[in-house]
Amino acid sequence: MEKKNKPKYGSLSNILFTIRNIIRIDKVLLVSMCALVFCTVAQPIVTVYMPKFIVQFFEEGRGVNDFLLLVVVFGAVSLIIGQIKSFADGYFPRMKSLYRSMRLGVEMCMASMNVDYKYLSSELGQLENEKAQHAISNPSTGVEQIVVRIVECSANLLGAIVYIFILSSLNPLVILGLVVCGAVSFLTGNLVNKYRLKHKDTISKIDQKTYYSITISKDRAYAKDIRMYGMYEWLSSLMQNYVGQMLTWNKKISLRIFFSEAVDGLIAFLRDGLAYLYLISLVLAGSIPVSEFLLYISAIAGLSMWVSGFARNAILLNTASIEVSDFRVFLDKAEENLRQEQPKREFDVPMSIEFRNVDFAYGEHIIFKDFNVFIGKGKKVALVGVNGAGKTTLVKLLLNLIEPDKGEILLNGIDSKQIDLKQYFSQFSIAFQDALILAYGLDVNISMRDSNDTDQQKVDRVIAEAGLDKKVQSMKKGKYTSCEKYLDSEGTELSGGERQKLILARALYKAAPVLVLDEPSAALDPIAESKLYESYHAMTKNKTSIYISHRLSSTKFCDEVLLLDGGHIAERGTHNALMQQNGIYAHMFEVQSHYYAQEESGEPA
Ligand SMILES: Nc1ncnc2c1ncn2[C@@H]1O[C@H](COP(=O)(O)OP(=O)(O)O)[C@@H](O)[C@H]1O
Numbered sequence: 001m002e003k004k005n006k007p008k009y010g011s012l013s014n015i016l017f018t019i020r021n022i023i024r025i026d027k028v029l030l031v032s033m034c035a036l037v038f039c040t041v042a043q044p045i046v047t048v049y050m051p052k053f054i055v056q057f058f059e060e061g062r063g064v065n066d067f068l069l070l071v072v073v074f075g076a077v078s079l080i081i082g083q084i085k086s087f088a089d090g091y092f093p094r095m096k097s098l099y100r101s102m103r104l105g106v107e108m109c110m111a112s113m114n115v116d117y118k119y120l121s122s123e124l125g126q127l128e129n130e131k132a133q134h135a136i137s138n139p140s141t142g143v144e145q146i147v148v149r150i151v152e153c154s155a156n157l158l159g160a161i162v163y164i165f166i167l168s169s170l171n172p173l174v175i176l177g178l179v180v181c182g183a184v185s186f187l188t189g190n191l192v193n194k195y196r197l198k199h200k201d202t203i204s205k206i207d208q209k210t211y212y213s214i215t216i217s218k219d220r221a222y223a224k225d226i227r228m229y230g231m232y233e234w235l236s237s238l239m240q241n242y243v244g245q246m247l248t249w250n251k252k253i254s255l256r257i258f259f260s261e262a263v264d265g266l267i268a269f270l271r272d273g274l275a276y277l278y279l280i281s282l283v284l285a286g287s288i289p290v291s292e293f294l295l296y297i298s299a300i301a302g303l304s305m306w307v308s309g310f311a312r313n314a315i316l317l318n319t320a321s322i323e324v325s326d327f328r329v330f331l332d333k334a335e336e337n338l339r340q341e342q343p344k345r346e347f348d349v350p351m352s353i354e355f356r357n358v359d360f361a362y363g364e365h366i367i368f369k370d371f372n373v374f375i376g377k378g379k380k381v382a383l384v385g386v387n388g389a390g391k392t393t394l395v396k397l398l399l400n401l402i403e404p405d406k407g408e409i410l411l412n413g414i415d416s417k418q419i420d421l422k423q424y425f426s427q428f429s430i431a432f433q434d435a436l437i438l439a440y441g442l443d444v445n446i447s448m449r450d451s452n453d454t455d456q457q458k459v460d461r462v463i464a465e466a467g468l469d470k471k472v473q474s475m476k477k478g479k480y481t482s483c484e485k486y487l488d489s490e491g492t493e494l495s496g497g498e499r500q501k502l503i504l505a506r507a508l509y510k511a512a513p514v515l516v517l518d519e520p521s522a523a524l525d526p527i528a529e530s531k532l533y534e535s536y537h538a539m540t541k542n543k544t545s546i547y548i549s550h551r552l553s554s555t556k557f558c559d560e561v562l563l564l565d566g567g568h569i570a571e572r573g574t575h576n577a578l579m580q581q582n583g584i585y586a587h588m589f590e591v592q593s594h595y596y597a598q599e600e601s602g603e604p605a
């Protein structure tokens, strides 16, 4: 269990990663970090030496001028350190938070867009994504936290070295004792850390559930259903339950922290007590003057502070480092995916599509078993089948969004795995059933690019082809109207049918060699639907196309009908041939035309 949870990257590697990034992104931030380390160590040294020198000057019977000089020198040194510190204090806190949220946050989003879709939609991918997000989500975690801890640890380490140097004339056993005490408190603190690490996955799973329940409770998209279906109590108890679980874990961890801090306090008490006794005995024996006593007593207290500070911060650094490792694991996935690029190829259009001996299952749920189909170049096929037959799954397999468990999917006879993924994606124009509409203008929602990079003439053409022209004309800002009110109060809200037309327009704009429409007419009114059929021929000119629909009348516009049933193509042929065959298709068609007979005045087409 522990082994499995061992982070991929160790602390040292993560420190180097952080510093490399800081140098890449903001060199001044690194300067301010060094300045902070310097000031953190230098300031107390001034306060350690000041009383020592004053007493020493008294002991040596120096004159007023010497005292004045002492004050001036210390004043000047303090002033310089103070100025450096105010620069660091001003720069560091602001920039480290930008480093996390703006710089690496953006890189994380870019990584999310580049990771393999199959990985991202898998359970592992979701969990790893969540953990990586956590590493950049706030100042007390991961990426920003490690920056803070690098500064603290460096200051403590440097302080300890300087103080050991100051104390070097004392019995080395004293120094050894102080360092051992620090090591013991580090080890007890580290037990807490190990515990946290062991249960990290469980905790992030609860975190994920908590976040999800909170998100749906406040998301506008769910607001209607929450009200209409009275989901308040259930959602509240869900949230409270998850928050309760989080609290339980926090309690378990807090208890361990309390224990380790109690041990820490006890060690500090013994350590300081013994050191004081030893120094007082030296003064009483006349081995050191009072000025030295003052120096050592503050240096011992200081060294204890540096050592225990280092121990505490090293633990926090370690915790942050685990999160940074999570972050890097996710970034690696994106880079791996980019590196996996296959050579670009030339494709003849129109294209042929083939599924060869394909097995696919969602977990235990087998969808395809030894599935075979060939769709010739430029063929327009209709894919039909009952709900859940696997039509959308077939499309996702074809698009390489999910991977077959066995077998191959070929485009123009080339195995899809041998084709560069970005180039592969660019071969398909697809209207998804559940496509997303962005809170930007209609034109942007069609081109999926910035308005300035959009071919506006083409947009006008596909708006007309998809039957959206009336809607566009009715709006003050026309095709530039935002499709949501989220970013623009003058935005519109599209009806189900209008959304579907927009998604169709998007697929047409892309004008890729293969057109796949997944139930494009489900929300269309009969007039819009018949218009879609009319223009379908023009849309699919010189393209291979797959048209999925429940409305069997649409199949007449296609060269061939493929009926998906029981995980294979059960029937295949033209509409007329399948009607003659009098099988499943003919039966489905008859049931449907029975209901449309009156509506479409006896003509079930
Ligand atoms: N991501 C998924 N995980 C598990 N099961 C899924 C997933 N997507 C679809 N299914 C299931 O696979 C079957 C086929 O779904 P789908 O291909 O969407 O059918 P349809 O033919 O209606 O488009 C359905 O029973 C569905 O519940």
Ligand SMILES: [Mg+2]
Binding pocket: 391, 392, 393, 433, 518
């Ligand atoms: Mg479907």
